[in-house]
Amino acid sequence: xxxxxxxxxxxxxxxxxxxxxxxxxxxxxxxxxxxxxxxxxxxxxxxxxxxxxxxxxxxxxxxxxxxxxxxxxxxxxxxxxxxxxxxxxxxxxxxxxxxxxxxxxxxxxxxxxxxxxxxxxxxxxxxxxxxxxxxxxxxxxxxxxxxxxxxxxxxxxxxxxxxxxxxxxxxxxxxxxxxxxxxxxxxxxxxxxxxxxxxxxxxxxxxxxxxxxxxxxxxxxxxxx
Amino acid sequence: xxxxxxxxxxxxxxxxxxxxxxxxxxxxxxxxxxxxxxxxxxxxxxxxxxxxxxxxxxxxxxxxxxxxxxxxxxxxxxxxxxxxxxxxxxxxxxxxxxxxxxxxxxxxxxxxxxxxxxxxxxxxxxxxxxxxxxxxxxxxxxxxxxxxxxxxxxxxxxxxxxxxxxxxxxxxxxxxxxxxxxxxxxxxxxxxxxxxxxxxxxxxxxxxxxxxxxxxxxxxxxxxxxxxxxxxxxxxxxxxxxxxxxxxxxxxxxxxxxxxxxxxxxxxxxxxxxxxxxxxxxxxxxxxxxxxxxxxxxxxxxxxxxxxxxxxxxxxxxxxxxxxxxxxxxxxxxxxxxxx
Numbered sequence: 001x002x003x004x005x006x007x008x009x010x011x012x013x014x015x016x017x018x019x020x021x022x023x024x025x026x027x028x029x030x031x032x033x034x035x036x037x038x039x040x041x042x043x044x045x046x047x048x049x050x051x052x053x054x055x056x057x058x059x060x061x062x063x064x065x066x067x068x069x070x071x072x073x074x075x076x077x078x079x080x081x082x083x084x085x086x087x088x089x090x091x092x093x094x095x096x097x098x099x100x101x102x103x104x105x106x107x108x109x110x111x112x113x114x115x116x117x118x119x120x121x122x123x124x125x126x127x128x129x130x131x132x133x134x135x136x137x138x139x140x141x142x143x144x145x146x147x148x149x150x151x152x153x154x155x156x157x158x159x160x161x162x163x164x165x166x167x168x169x170x171x172x173x174x175x176x177x178x179x180x181x182x183x184x185x186x187x188x189x190x191x192x193x194x195x196x197x198x199x200x201x202x203x204x205x206x207x208x209x210x211x212x213x214x215x216x217x218x219x220x221x222x223x224x225x
Numbered sequence: 226x227x228x229x230x231x232x233x234x235x236x237x238x239x240x241x242x243x244x245x246x247x248x249x250x251x252x253x254x255x256x257x258x259x260x261x262x263x264x265x266x267x268x269x270x271x272x273x274x275x276x277x278x279x280x281x282x283x284x285x286x287x288x289x290x291x292x293x294x295x296x297x298x299x300x301x302x303x304x305x306x307x308x309x310x311x312x313x314x315x316x317x318x319x320x321x322x323x324x325x326x327x328x329x330x331x332x333x334x335x336x337x338x339x340x341x342x343x344x345x346x347x348x349x350x351x352x353x354x355x356x357x358x359x360x361x362x363x364x365x366x367x368x369x370x371x372x373x374x375x376x377x378x379x380x381x382x383x384x385x386x387x388x389x390x391x392x393x394x395x396x397x398x399x400x401x402x403x404x405x406x407x408x409x410x411x412x413x414x415x416x417x418x419x420x421x422x423x424x425x426x427x428x429x430x431x432x433x434x435x436x437x438x439x440x441x442x443x444x445x446x447x448x449x450x451x452x453x454x455x456x457x458x459x460x461x462x463x464x465x466x467x468x469x470x471x472x473x474x475x476x477x478x479x480x481x482x483x484x485x486x487x488x489x490x491x492x493x494x495x496x497x498x499x500x501x502x503x504x505x506x507x508x509x510x511x512x513x514x515x516x517x518x519x520x521x522x523x524x525x526x527x528x529x530x531x532x533x534x535x536x537x538x539x540x541x542x543x544x545x546x547x548x549x550x551x552x553x554x555x556x557x558x559x560x561x562x563x564x565x
Contacts, residue, residue, distance in 0.1 A: 062378070098418045099309055100307060100309045100313065101309075138421075153400070
């Protein structure tokens with residue numbers, strides 16, 4: 001984090017609402033192979049946690065505006081093969097096309113690489129990087145990324161995260177899946193209980209990059225392997 | 226700011242709107258892989274909405290600051306993203322087979338309906354007969370000294386090269402957020418939806434690194450484009466910009482300090498009601514000032530004075546420079562040989 005980014009953060013801190021109790025997302029064991037199917041019946045057996053989303057710290061003068069999405073429903077399933085996480089949120093229009101002037105909807109799941117909540121959930125920091133699973137409606141696929149501060153987001157060599165989304169009845173359902181073990185040394189461990197954070201982008205509102213709705217602090221994922 | 230700056234001067238009195246530069250650029254850089262709609266270099270007719278449509282009202286650049294004129298402030302002005310169909314124009318296919326190889330008289334035309342395109346307003350111009358007027362304005366990335374695109378990028382994906390001032394987007398850093406597209410007041414950065422990232426004129430840096438001029442400049446049949454280092458006192462850029470002060474930046478009010486300069490267009494006199502020439506140039510002076518800033522009048526006066534000299538058979542260094550008797554004299558790119 002640069003000095004300027006720190007200043008941006010500090011400028012926003014007083015405006016922060018009192019830290020909310022983090023939601024607990026309990027991963028339920030599922031016998032079937034759910035993978036990244038957002039409509040798999042096994043999701044019905046997982047309890048839904050509602051996470052509150054707010055406009056992220058801008059982090060750069062180019063980023064401005066108020067993000068649209070205010071909450072998301074999160075479920076998690078622990079299968080023999082790996083961890084599946086599903087985000088569901090309200091969005092009347094599916095923006096699944098990237099044109100010259102339009103942005104696509106998106107969603108992301110973020111983990112601290114070291115599994116510790118001391119890592120900042122705002123894109124990580126120096127020496128404490130985060131692993132991000134990013135889904136974009138235009139590609140309807142996942143990207144496995146890491147970051148250690150604003151502006152540092154980088155694609156990881158091992159792309160072993162899958163994601164798939166479906167838009168129906170004014171809602172997106174996006175399921176992420178990764179095997180328990182990853183060949184990527186910078187990937188999150190997914191062992192035991194781990195901090196987890198979420199982000200949603202509404203393309204129709206020109207949301208992209210740091211212009212997004214996020215959980216303002218780490219949530220808790222329980223029941224990882 | 227870079228330690229040296231490669232600059233281009235385009236003489237608008239010599240541009241005939243043939244689009245050879247446009248095609249030289251397109252066939253070299255933008256005829257494939259999602260770039261088909263892009264024209265890193267194009268020539269538009271002025272006055273007009275240009276390309277992308279209405280780019281002069283699409284925002285971007287720097288808020289005017291307290292500094293010297295043209296130096297800009299330190300806050301970016303908001304800008305909007307051009308649309309494909311309405312502002313750039315679709316890269317339409319043409320009915321070549323029907324027009325060229327089938328029986329009957331079929332005109333060559335796009336096979337999909339088009340709403341806009343580069344130089345859509347070909348030769349339209351402004352003014353009423355017999356005093357209508359237009360001129361051609363070739364445009365490319367200005368490789369600005371204070372690039373708004375670079376400042377707008379939250380990912381440091383845009384850089385200005387230290388050795389020649391060329392502004393480049395690093396495709397491995399760009400994630401297609403398009404703050405740069407909005408920030409460029411010239412709308413010379415394009416988002417490639419296929420690649421998911423933004424792209425722009427690279428000032429033909431692979432050619433420049435070998436001492437070869439940019440394709441647009443080298444191919445110009447009108448000998449309208451000069452390229453040299455801005456600090457090379459023997460080069461056309463220094464001589465036309467700083468010595469003769471006849472080459473001016475486009476829309477300097479945006480504060481980005483562009484490094485493509487233009488020799489403003491002279492025009493013939495308007496006719497009065499009796500059909501007699503009035504002596505007033507038909508391209509209004511205030512319109513040229515709105516494009517090239519307050520230096521226009523002095524530049525045009527210098528050009529007229531030097532043309533008159535040449536007409537009288539006197540010597541004019543300026544005219545010789547602009548005439549460019551030898552094609553090779555228009556380009557001085559050698560890094561070592563042209564140190565000031």
